[in-house]
Amino acid sequence: MPAEQTIEVALRWADVDANRHVNNVEFFRLLEEARARWFPTTGDGASLLTSGVVVARQGLDYSMPLTYRHEPVLVGLRVSRVGTSSFTLRCRIYDAVVDSDDRVYAAGTVVMVVVEEGPGRSRPFTVPERRWLESLVG
Amino acid sequence: MPAEQTIEVALRWADVDANRHVNNVEFFRLLEEARARWFPTTGDGASLLTSGVVVARQGLDYSMPLTYRHEPVLVGLRVSRVGTSSFTLRCRIYDAVVDSDDRVYAAGTVVMVVVEEGPGRSRPFTVPERRWLESLVG
Amino acid sequence: MPAEQTIEVALRWADVDANRHVNNVEFFRLLEEARARWFPTTGDGASLLTSGVVVARQGLDYSMPLTYRHEPVLVGLRVSRVGTSSFTLRCRIYDAVVDSDDRVYAAGTVVMVVVEEGPGRSRPFTVPERRWLESLVG
Amino acid sequence: MPAEQTIEVALRWADVDANRHVNNVEFFRLLEEARARWFPTTGDGASLLTSGVVVARQGLDYSMPLTYRHEPVLVGLRVSRVGTSSFTLRCRIYDAVVDSDDRVYAAGTVVMVVVEEGPGRSRPFTVPERRWLESLVG
Numbered sequence: 237m238p239a240e241q242t243i244e245v246a247l248r249w250a251d252v253d254a255n256r257h258v259n260n261v262e263f264f265r266l267l268e269e270a271r272a273r274w275f276p277t278t279g280d281g282a283s284l285l286t287s288g289v290v291v292a293r294q295g296l297d298y299s300m301p302l303t304y305r306h307e308p309v310l311v312g313l314r315v316s317r318v319g320t321s322s323f324t325l326r327c328r329i330y331d332a333v334v335d336s337d338d339r340v341y342a343a344g345t346v347v348m349v350v351v352e353e354g355p356g357r358s359r360p361f362t363v364p365e366r367r368w369l370e371s372l373v374g
Numbered sequence: 375m376p377a378e379q380t381i382e383v384a385l386r387w388a389d390v391d392a393n394r395h396v397n398n399v400e401f402f403r404l405l406e407e408a409r410a411r412w413f414p415t416t417g418d419g420a421s422l423l424t425s426g427v428v429v430a431r432q433g434l435d436y437s438m439p440l441t442y443r444h445e446p447v448l449v450g451l452r453v454s455r456v457g458t459s460s461f462t463l464r465c466r467i468y469d470a471v472v473d474s475d476d477r478v479y480a481a482g483t484v485v486m487v488v489v490e491e492g493p494g495r496s497r498p499f500t501v502p503e504r505r506w507l508e509s510l511v512g
Numbered sequence: 513m514p515a516e517q518t519i520e521v522a523l524r525w526a527d528v529d530a531n532r533h534v535n536n537v538e539f540f541r542l543l544e545e546a547r548a549r550w551f552p553t554t555g556d557g558a559s560l561l562t563s564g565v566v567v568a569r570q571g572l573d574y575s576m577p578l579t580y581r582h583e584p585v586l587v588g589l590r591v592s593r594v595g596t597s598s599f600t601l602r603c604r605i606y607d608a609v610v611d612s613d614d615r616v617y618a619a620g621t622v623v624m625v626v627v628e629e630g631p632g633r634s635r636p637f638t639v640p641e642r643r644w645l646e647s648l649v650g
Numbered sequence: 651m652p653a654e655q656t657i658e659v660a661l662r663w664a665d666v667d668a669n670r671h672v673n674n675v676e677f678f679r680l681l682e683e684a685r686a687r688w689f690p691t692t693g694d695g696a697s698l699l700t701s702g703v704v705v706a707r708q709g710l711d712y713s714m715p716l717t718y719r720h721e722p723v724l725v726g727l728r729v730s731r732v733g734t735s736s737f738t739l740r741c742r743i744y745d746a747v748v749d750s751d752d753r754v755y756a757a758g759t760v761v762m763v764v765v766e767e768g769p770g771r772s773r774p775f776t777v778p779e780r781r782w783l784e785s786l787v788g
Contacts, residue, residue, distance in 0.1 A: 245660075246660040248682075249682060249686035250535065250679055250682060250683070253530070255428075256530050259526065260429040260432065261403050264402055265664055268399055268663060268664060269662050269663060272718075273720055288393070290393070292435070293433070294398065294434065295431070295433020295482070296432060298429060298431065383522075384521075384522040386541070387548035388541055388545070390667070390668045391664065391666070391668070392663075392666045394668050397664065399664070406525060406526060407525055410524075410525035411582055442548075444549055531702070536678070536704070537675060537678040540674070540678055541675050544673075544675055564669070566669075567674040567712060569709070569710065570674065570709060571708060571709020571710070571758070572707065572708060573706070573707045574705060574707065577770065
């Protein structure tokens with residue numbers, strides 16, 4: 237089973253709201269940025285980005301406030317389901333902690349659908365796309 | 375049973391991303407803005423905002439792309455559950471259509487927790503807060 | 513001499529930063545939104561938006577903090593110069609005050625350039641575009 | 651004469667607007683983030699951040715479109731003036747190019763004012779603050 241893939245995403249001071257914590261909406265922005273750095277630009281999965289993938293559903297559970305710091309936060313992504321034209325990502329925003337449980341700020345799922353270039357209608361995954369996605373199912 | 379409460383929220387050209395649709399993350403921003411205009415500043419529920427309410431969990435299903443226009447979008451909010459220190463909002467982002475079904479762009483739920491000023495720990499609702507929330511359950 | 517044109521722009525709670533004032537960067541966002549509602553979609557100036565206009569230079573002086581409220585802020589726009597392919601907008605973000613000076617939160621200028629669709633190179637204004645811009649010079 | 655100080659700032663896919671370039675407003679966001687990473691948290695200048703610094707005036711000239719990529723952009727900051735309670739930063743957003751001129755996407759200035767904690771009125775720099783700022787004048 238492939239391990240979760242982890243992407244570092246830098247925080248911005250502007251992610252913080254009047255309550256001085258990273259705003260709940262910005263957590264979805266961190267997920268978006270992690271995906272932008274996770275999708276491959278060459279190889280089997282590369283046509284996903286060039287064709288287009290859109291978010292069909294997403295949700296997060298928040299467990300701990302996150303404050304601004306210069307160090308990036310980690311975003312863990314794990315493909316948990318591959319359908320005909322959609323797949324599900326299990327996501328968490330966290331700090332790795334040595335010799336202990338990770339500190340998880342939020343966790344949830346994103347369902348993404350591949351669409352045709354132009355009209356934006358969903359289409360089935362190609363064989364290489366499916367191969368790439370299934371290689372990541374964990 | 376109280377009807378859903380509806381708040382108009384103006385779109386911004388900046389809500390649109392490189393795909394020329396309102397970005398999926400911005401839908402949560404529209405919900406946030408609707409809540410900022412929905413919470414009362416006087417009366418039974420007013421202490422919620424001054425004490426502080428935080429998002430514990432939220433999710434959306436996207437059903438249709440939304441494009442930028444000058445006219446505001448409607449955000450419908452309905453309290454569906456009142457717990458000890460949290461409540462659930464059923465939300466939808468839509469356009470009202472006369473003599474037909476509304477056009478719904480996205481729908482979902484937000485769970486909010488009331489916190490103490492300062493430390494940010496959850497606390498039970500006061501009697502007036504609960505009275506206000508329960509008057510809205512639909 | 514045409515009067516300044518005024519566009520109402522709604523604030524968002526998210527415009528406020530950790531200092532609990534509308535963030536200085538968001539003032540440029542308010543200008544952008546005002547322009548998106550100011551450019552005509554029909555008539556002499558309509559080809560500006562469909563062809564494309566980009567910001568070549570912009571600056572603001574901040575004079576007073578702006579706090580979040582449900583009421584929109586006013587953005588005043590006045591064309592102060594029309595060149596071959598660029599024009600200058602004098603801008604201010606303010607509240608109108610009856611029988612007194614307006615309350616101005618920030619004021620400055622934006623230089624915009626018209627570009628060709630596609631390549632994004634600047635091009636001269638067409639005669640109707642120039643007619644529209646010069647009708648606004650104040 | 652101290653060299654310009656350079657801070658790496660990561661782009662986000664969300665910085666890009668419908669024109670597929672980093673949005674002109676986001677350039678001010680990149681400057682803000684660079685400053686958040688540039689102000690010292692210990693030593694002579696550390697009281698600036700804890701007391702508070704606000705933007706009094708800022709402007710940028712845009713020279714070249716910037717597209718999203720995974721690599722950070724560079725933000726160069728140079729203190730060009732130290733007044734009683736304000737200072738001026740010369741800023742540029744650029745890519746370093748070996749054996750050639752840097753590629754500059756935008757350049758401009760930001761005037762910042764130090765304010766008292768709480769009321770937000772400007773105050774004179776302390777002696778250590780001034781020492782830190784003047785050590786950077788270039």
